[in-house]
Amino acid sequence: MSANLLINVDHIATLRNARRAARPDPVEAAFRAEAAGADGIVVHLREDRRHITERDVRLLAQTVSGTFDLECSTDAEVVAVCADVAPALATLVPERREEVTTEGGLDVRAAPDRLASVADRLRDAGTDTVAFFVDPVPAQVEAAARVGADAVELHTGDFAEASASASQQDALARLSEAAAAAEAAGLRVHAGHGLDYRNVGPFFEAAGPCVAEVSIGFAVVARAAMVGFEQAVREMARLVKG
Numbered sequence: 001m002s003a004n005l006l007i008n009v010d011h012i013a014t015l016r017n018a019r020r021a022a023r024p025d026p027v028e029a030a031f032r033a034e035a036a037g038a039d040g041i042v043v044h045l046r047e048d049r050r051h052i053t054e055r056d057v058r059l060l061a062q063t064v065s066g067t068f069d070l071e072c073s074t075d076a077e078v079v080a081v082c083a084d085v086a087p088a089l090a091t092l093v094p095e096r097r098e099e100v101t102t103e104g105g106l107d108v109r110a111a112p113d114r115l116a117s118v119a120d121r122l123r124d125a126g127t128d129t130v131a132f133f134v135d136p137v138p139a140q141v142e143a144a145a146r147v148g149a150d151a152v153e154l155h156t157g158d159f160a161e162a163s164a165s166a167s168q169q170d171a172l173a174r175l176s177e178a179a180a181a182a183e184a185a186g187l188r189v190h191a192g193h194g195l196d197y198r199n200v201g202p203f204f205e206a207a208g209p210c211v212a213e214v215s216i217g218f219a220v221v222a223r224a225a226m227v228g229f230e231q232a233v234r235e236m237a238r239l240v241k242g
């Protein structure tokens with residue numbers, strides 16, 4: 001196994017914003033994550049700006065040296081910021097204001113035209129890779145390929161939340177099948193949501209061979225509060241990169 005590890009620093013911004021303060025700064029966290037072995041940085045510019053702000057996005061676009069992945073919905077204002085900074089990777093995600101975190105993948109079959117036009121606009125602006133965040137369902141993966149995605153990010157939330165080993169095995173089988181469908185459709189395969197220090201090994205054993213990149217945030221930020229940010233990233237990098 002040797003996938004790229006992208007670290008999501010949204011929750012550094014959550015902590016900063018809890019006191020409407022200047023620190024901790026997600027830009028500093030991104031710098032430290034890359035120094036500790038991350039291959040890139042992810043942030044989600046939410047419509048309500050609850051954690052990452054436009055200032056963060058613009059500074060990160062200039063300072064991240066590996067892959068900069070900007071997660072965004074198809075909201076016109078957010079897409080305009082994304083097109084303006086043209087990150088190397090843009091991941092399109094669904095968004096509901098009242099959710100605590102992204103709850104499910106995009107329903108690509110319900111909004112193919114909107115997704116295709118946003119993907120085209122971002123590529124025209126200079127983004128290399130447009131990924132669609134989808135549930136591990138072959139029909140969604142195939143729809144993403146038809147609509148013109150370059151990559152899919154497979155939602156690992158069901159796997160991460162499965163408590164019984166039987167349901168965990170089912171979730172892994174679904175991820176493995178969806179990853180194979182993505183590879184067969186010529187899409188790059190990313191994965192993320194709820195991956196942590198305990199479940200990332202089993203995930204790679206079962207579904208990993210064609211997964212090029214994982215995006216991990218909460219578990220690393222939570223561990224960073226205990227052992228420091230660089231140490232938390234180094235520990236995760238050892239698990240992801242072997």
Ligand code: PXP
Nearest residue numbers: 102133192193194215216217218
């Ligand atoms: N991928 C996507 C599309 C997400 O929305 C999130 C959560 O922000 C992640 C990955 C990372 O999830 P986690 O913070 O649980 O590691």
